[in-house]
Amino acid sequence: MRILLVDDNKTNLSLLTRLVEKLPDCVAIPYLHPEDVLADAPALEFDIAVIDFQMPVYSGIELLTELVRFENYRDKPVVFVTADTDTATRMAALNAGAIDFLTKPVNPLEFQARIKNLVALVDARNKLADKAEWLRIEVEKAVVELRAREEEIIDRLTIAASYKDFETARHTRRVGLYSEAIARAYGMEARACSDIRLASPMHDIGKVAIPDAVLLKNGKLTEQEFAAMQRHTVVGCDILRESKSSLLQLAAEIAGSHHERWDGQGYPFRLSGETIPVSGRIVAIADNFDALTSARPYKEAWSVDRAVAHIRERSGSHFDPRCVAAFDKALSVILEIMETDRRESLLSVPTSCIPVHAGCSQSKESFERCRRAISDARVEKNDGPLTVAMMTSPTTQNYELENQPTALQGR
Template sequence: MEHERFDLEPLPRRDLDPQELLRVIFDYAAKIASARILEHVLLLMADMGRDMIVSDRCTVWLLDVNKNELWSKVAHGLDEIRIPKTAGLVGYAVTHDKAVFIDDAYTNEEYQPYLLNGALLTDQQTGYRTKALMVIPFRNNQGEIIGAYQAINKMTATEQFSAKDMEYLTLAASYAGKSLESALLTNEIEETQKEIIFTIGEIGECRSKETGNHVKRVAEYSYVLALGLGLSHEEAALLKMASPMHDIGKMAIPDAILMKPGKLTEEEFNRIQNHTVIGYHLLKASKRPILQSAATVAYEHHEKWNGTGYPRGLRGEEIHIFGRITAIADVFDALGSERVYKKAWELDRILELFKAERGEHFDPAVVDVFFHKLPDILQIRDTYVDTHGEKPSLKTKKRRH
């Protein structure tokens, strides 16, 4: 006889004892200190606040002064969201420099206009039931408000936040303000580096009559493939920033060779191949991780899994994983794009080539991930169309350089 099944409500959780709270703080502090990417710092901070006060959701909002908006990528289960600086409860807390504490969003009268413009409107869209709410502004080292913590729904039996919870979240907010200022500065430096790298990469591509969107697409393809292969978000982001420099060595190749519409002579082909060595020597002296990775990508993205590539004839895993990933990203985009010396290939023809070159030109694992991630790859291709406004039609033989 089958047992009758009952769906039971999950048991309520309890507040942390002091020892558990300290463990949460120390664990997250260590993770936050080692995180380099702003999105990850925000996510860790949101998780820390949520775990400290045993809430269902916690969001870290940042103030974008230039756009007069509040934004977050850390609303659990949601993508980046942006709201006007004065919108909703978090907007009220930031503009009035006031912590907000609500037991039940649907019966509260004091903040009802802000709730209708924020949490309750979101409930209507998502079906989520907001009850208890806390919002705590936080500041940078100069005392300026730069964002706020927002916690939703207490997960203990009381279903209400306490004065102790507000004390804990205020502590988390104080730490967040100090840590985020450093992360924001690091992020600004890395964004500047990325912009410079993309610009230099575009210069190399423009000299060979390719578009700047080629380097953007290769960067995005590489990021997707890296994550699909199990690389960390930090490694994938590093490759994404470095890969636009893969053909930087072309800046030293004469225009007569780069722009030649006909078949290259053996001497010309050897000159073209040398762009890998030139690019490597241009970048290798830097101590910056981005440029070190870019040097590796420039040097090895024309190596082949079977050892017949150039410039060193590396084989298999002798080729750095960044080189193996960029190789397939670069070839996919090169074949699917029209160049001065060739027409674009159709997508089916490219896919057949990749199947044939699995284990020959390309790392089999990277090829497998490529096919698994093909919908994402094609979406990137269509997002970053060529500058003349036409999508790569994905059609004659590719000149292999």
């Protein structure tokens, strides 16, 4: 324990130094001139200060007032040594920040007893501070672990959804990255952008409830089939919304709102304008852009220019104008993501199961067996005629059913 001693009397300073050095684990730091203390601050390190009340140049109170200007000295216990016993002197010292007094001439036994008590107090406080820091670090580690588990849950659920449709895994990954880029250009905080990237791949998780005959159909959907397809938004939201995880709650919000339209002609709730969560408005653009620029069994891939023009033309009707502006701002980043994904897809096929499960590296033979086994497992369910009620929005129905392959929102 480092004890700062400041006294302009050499005899007194020598006495205090010897008394401190007799205490276990204590080191004296003696100063004869208070101005020298300030000259060495704030590099000077000490745990307890013992300061003479009456000194030239700086009095004890003036010295303490200057010291506490430095943040690292504000919590240090200070003892004043004084020959004055009047109340005014002691109150002035207490108001300046002193916690104890010693009366001149200093009694060696009293001095050592007071310093021992202060050493014990400082030691206990340091241990408490160390424990608080340890606790803070442990809490941070727990939060990081919890976050990692949440991310893994989302990843596992996304992979599960991809077993019905091989293209889904890559699509959802791209949508996550596009959404993050748009959110960043929109001006959202870094943590919110990261959350959208992690949560948005779950936007189509509700498709696990859609019959394979509808989900995997190569041709145009009938009105009844499209009504069944619309259910994936509500189902996805229902799957995720009861979670206590903030990431899964965000994923539920996105699942339930990414097919809403700015003009209120979307589904499932026909929300409009800013009543649509901003996460859903952002993912709507990312999802639409990726769907347009990707080849599907029922359509060819559009060129980037055509897809961008399509989104710009629908600013203020289908899409939030601010989100479209953010999309334009982020377009260079989005194109880089597209190119990276294209190169990865060329490298990964046919030696792995991507996009079904990215971590499974197989030979070509094993890969083909894997695909056949999954395909054989997709037995069409004999659910009977579809009885799901159609949405009552003619605008949405016409847009979806009559303009394929332009309209991809139902897929």
